[in-house]
Amino acid sequence: MGRLLAVGLGVALVGGAVAAYNASMYEIVQPIPLSWNHDADELRLIHLEQARHRLLSRIGAGQRVTSLAGVPPMGAPDEQDRETLARLDAEIATLRARVAARAR
Numbered sequence: 001m002g003r004l005l006a007v008g009l010g011v012a013l014v015g016g017a018v019a020a021y022n023a024s025m026y027e028i029v030q031p032i033p034l035s036w037n038h039d040a041d042e043l044r045l046i047h048l049e050q051a052r053h054r055l056l057s058r059i060g061a062g063q064r065v066t067s068l069a070g071v072p073p074m075g076a077p078d079e080q081d082r083e084t085l086a087r088l089d090a091e092i093a094t095l096r097a098r099v100a101a102r103a104r
Contacts, residue, residue: 045095
């Protein structure tokens with residue numbers, strides 16, 4: 001009985017650790033590794049969407065500061081940010097189409 005309890009506690013701890021990792025890295029709470037039920041394209045899509053969200057947050061913060069101060073600060077969006085956003089959008093659209101085609 002003691003061994004069964006120890007194994008159960010170990011499984012619960014490992015599942016909790018994996019769920020915490022998934023929540024912090026992918027914003028998905030799941031007690032098994034995401035690679036077990038998601039392919040590489042789906043995981044890449046998650047990473048790209050997170051990168052796009054961070055870039056949009058940075059661009060938005062730069063625009064808010066610019067509108068308050070009246071002069072463009074260092075964080076203001078430039079052409080490189082817009083090009084990066086366009087590249088991310090194109091790659092995200094490609095991956096979404098590929099994932100959707102496989103889901104059918």
